[in-house]
Amino acid sequence: MAKIDSIEDVQALLAGQGYICSRALGVLVFLALRLGRPLFLEGEAGTGKTEIAKALAAGLNRRLIRLQCYEGLDASSAVYEWNFPAQMVAIRTAEAAGGADRAALQEELFSREYLIERPLLEAMRPDENGAPVLLIDELDRTDEPFEAFLLEALSDFQVTIPELGTIKAPKPPIVVLTSNRTREVHDALKRRCLYHWVDYPDFDREIEILHARAPEAADALSREVVAFVQALRTEDLFKKPGVAETIDWAKCLLALDVINLSPEVIADTLGAVLKYQDDIQKLQGSEAKRILDQAKAALAPA
Missing domain, CATH: 1.10.8 (Helicase, Ruva Protein; domain 3)
Known part of the structure; x- marks a missing residue:
């Protein structure tokens, strides 16, 4: 894994992936890595906000997990859902076999075998290469209730699944949030992050x-x-x-x-x-x- 001891190391790592960043952005990326803080990038579309997460993941040899935001995105779509078709097959199979233990069947249906992990839950799983890079892209497209949920998730880096309990990241992911500023993101979320405006380059x-x-x-x-x-x-x-x-x-x-x-x-x-x-x-x-x-x-x- 690349060793990051200075701002120059950050700039060199990103340049190695074809991403040329300013010193100001290099400083913020260095601090985000050193302090474990989310990095919030705002700017016009096409200025390279998304690319920085890709370059970081490639340069650090980490997995990139992308949550593409859209209007109406809710917590269940971002965290997890149950594999309903597979659960129905299991129920019908048990009914056909007869004599199924209802308690055992329910426990089986809501086990990890039937759990579909979405980006936020994926990012909290341990990885042999280290914590992944979690890209929350175009946050400004979502609604305020999702922002409030995200605020809690990024504060504790844990999520609760009622049937399975609380799942906490052994090591927080490297979080990059982007916004094209089609609307203002709430100050409470920005305060959790290191902020940078990505402008057009000279x-x-x-x-x-x-x-x-x-x-x-x-x-x-x-x-x-x-x-x-x-x-x-x-x-x-x-x-x-x-x-x-x-x-x-x-x-x-x-x-x-x-x-x-x-x-x-x-x-x-x-x-x-x-x-x-x-x-x-x-x-x-x-x-x-x-x-x-x-x-x-x-x-x-x-």
Whole structure:
């Protein structure tokens, strides 16, 4: 397992997985690992919040367990449920055999054999490689009652199953929570966590990220792509492109054997970098050329 003794160790570990993070984020990740505190990441979609959990799990050789949040998510869906079809089969089998001991049958039906573990319960199980990385993704999509439940679960790192009792993690998982801030997450939950706003990277760091994730791209093309995307982010768009779109776009351009950006190439591949028709429509005609000229001017030596 990778040894983490410093902030530089964190940055090196993440860089080894193609994740280039700022020192500020490196500090928070180091503290989260050292203090055993959950890490709460907020920011625009596509800025790399989810990827940090993946990079941590891969770099530390830990299991990644992901709880994808959605509206209506409740505790039973996040923790466990009983395998009802299998229980019904067992009941019918016992009835067909006759003379079944009802107490013994009930004990069997609510044993671990019929338990379906969901992400929160999975994350509390011991693992030979160490505590897993638990990614609670897009928490802002859930409802406040689930937040309240999560607050308790993250405080004690234990859950109670009425039929089996309380299950406590022998070692707390490494918890990463993300939010795209479609709504405010309650302060009580944030106070349990170390907080970081994941912003769009500056030009130099986005170039580093692109070199790490699409190393086959020539430096000239990478610089044009990053400059154009950063110029796009200054426009009045419904959804500004994130780092994920920068990487996707560069890979699409490579697949088309593009060497340099041109208005024609941009028009053909806008669907890789913009995801809403209204935004794509705004870049029709001379707009793409204007932004490209702006990007190239920014790249020109002073």
